[in-house]
Every structure is written in C-alpha cells, then in structure tokens.
Amino acid sequence: MTASFEREGIQPDRQHYPEARQDADEPSPAISRGTIAAGFEIRVQQAPIDVQAEIVPVMRNPRVGAVVNFIGVVRESGDFDDVVALELEHYPGMTEQALWSIVEEAMARWQLDTAKIVHRTGRVELGQPVVLVLVAAQHRGAAFDACEFLMDFLKAHAPFWKKEIRRDGERRWVDAKTHDEQSMLRWG
Amino acid sequence: MELTIRYFASVREQVGLTSEVIHVDSEELAIDSLRATLASRDERMAQALQAGRPIRIAVNHEMVGSGFVVRENSEVAFFPPVTGG
Numbered sequence: 001m002t003a004s005f006e007r008e009g010i011q012p013d014r015q016h017y018p019e020a021r022q023d024a025d026e027p028s029p030a031i032s033r034g035t036i037a038a039g040f041e042i043r044v045q046q047a048p049i050d051v052q053a054e055i056v057p058v059m060r061n062p063r064v065g066a067v068v069n070f071i072g073v074v075r076e077s078g079d080f081d082d083v084v085a086l087e088l089e090h091y092p093g094m095t096e097q098a099l100w101s102i103v104e105e106a107m108a109r110w111q112l113d114t115a116k117i118v119h120r121t122g123r124v125e126l127g128q129p130v131v132l133v134l135v136a137a138q139h140r141g142a143a144f145d146a147c148e149f150l151m152d153f154l155k156a157h158a159p160f161w162k163k164e165i166r167r168d169g170e171r172r173w174v175d176a177k178t179h180d181e182q183s184m185l186r187w188g
Numbered sequence: 189m190e191l192t193i194r195y196f197a198s199v200r201e202q203v204g205l206t207s208e209v210i211h212v213d214s215e216e217l218a219i220d221s222l223r224a225t226l227a228s229r230d231e232r233m234a235q236a237l238q239a240g241r242p243i244r245i246a247v248n249h250e251m252v253g254s255g256f257v258v259r260e261n262s263e264v265a266f267f268p269p270v271t272g273g
Contacts, residue, residue: 072273088272089196089197090272091194091196091246091249091265091267093249094246094249094250094265097249097250098249119272119273130273131272131273151273154272154273155270155272155273156270157251157270158270158272158273159196159246159267159270159272160270160271160272160273161196161197161198161267161268161270161271161272162271162272163197173197173198173268173271174271175269175271176242176268176269176270176271
C-alpha cells in the first residue's frame, strides 16, 4: 500500500520522460525524471532496494533541509557465522497496516516532510539492504529522532521474520532480541 | 463463530500448516483458551503451541494480549516474536 505523492520538479530545460509505471515490485526510476518526492510512504517489495532512487527525489524538495536515512544490511555474522543471505517472511495485510501505524506515530510526534519505509521480503543477499528508513524535515533534530524512532518501532512491531542462510546451506530462524522490545520504552 | 487461523515462520514449520478454519460453538472465546484447544489436538500442535513458548498473537491484523476475547468471525495469527528490520 503506498500513499506517496510526487510533484514534478520545474525543469524547463529537461526532456520530458514518459511516466514510469508504478509497479509494486519495482521502485520508480525517479532520478532522471527530475521528480521531487515528499509525503509518507511504506512499501514491502520483492525487488532489491535502490537506495539512490529513493533518496534523490526527496532531497530535491525545496522545503527540506535535513535528510536522514537508515539502511539495515545483511551481514555475514548473526546468530550464525558465514551467512550468505537472509530470507524474509511477512504477514501480508498486517505488515502494511503495522508500517503505516509506525509512520503515523512519527508524523504525530515530529514535523516531517517525508517519512518512508521500504522493506524487503524474500531472499536478500549478503551486503544488500533489508530495510530503508528515510526521513526528511526542515531541521535535523526532527529527522534524526524520527528515523531512530521508526527503526525502533519497526524492530519491535513489524511482522517480519528472518531466516539466516549459511554458506553450507544450513538455515536457521533468527531469534528476537529482548533489547529491541526494550528500545521502545525510551520513546514513552 | 468462524475463525481463520494463520501460522507464520517457525510456528508454521512446527505446526505443518499455513492456515486452517475452525468453527466455534460459543459466542466468545478467550485467546488463551483457543491456543490451548488448538494445542490439545495432537502431539505436534502441542509442541508448537505449548504455553511456555514465546508466541505472539494477532487478531484481525492487530497484536493482542493473552487476555483478549474473540467475539466475532476473525482471523487469528500465531507467530514468533518479530525479527524485521
């Protein structure tokens, strides 16, 4: 479920590019089109996360002075050593609702121009992004705090489950960490 | 009441089912009673849903505590503590 809006940047000397198809599995190639992105969006996608494509349009919004992002990346050592990939499962229907309520909570607490969460599902290779949280505001205080809040909330509440895949083919569900639930306590 | 039960992640693997539909005669059912009833059906279910295991429960896409009472046709999901991000 997305509710982003994109305003065309005023670029009189640019060629007109045809409108890219908004496909749930493909992020839009907004960099070359000169679009500005603002607003609030959540997305769960099978396709790899294109961090540049998500961030550049947000930076173009002339109201925005501060952009903060967090990227969660697959690393080689978790509960297992020698991890080569993660597999992400989610609860279709509940996941989107949970991510929306997380974004709405951030919107209520801080003045934000953009808050975006993009989360992978399916297999994600070592070194690839699992989640991107992106926040834009006029000033950095709100952007830093809201980004951290969104991640803490997501870790505690978003219905995803990760399985580590080891180089030798062994697979193991990652255990939830109690400090993730505790991190929520500091936000009141 | 008709309840659609969904299982996710390691709970799903242990139960051996992604979902099932059950019919309940009473007009209300406490979630921990539902869990105990599902667990009582066979050894496999008992292992998966036993009271000591840290299992989270959502009813109609909202997380609920063990004291929640279901009063209408609902989707009830059982899953391990979440590990997103």
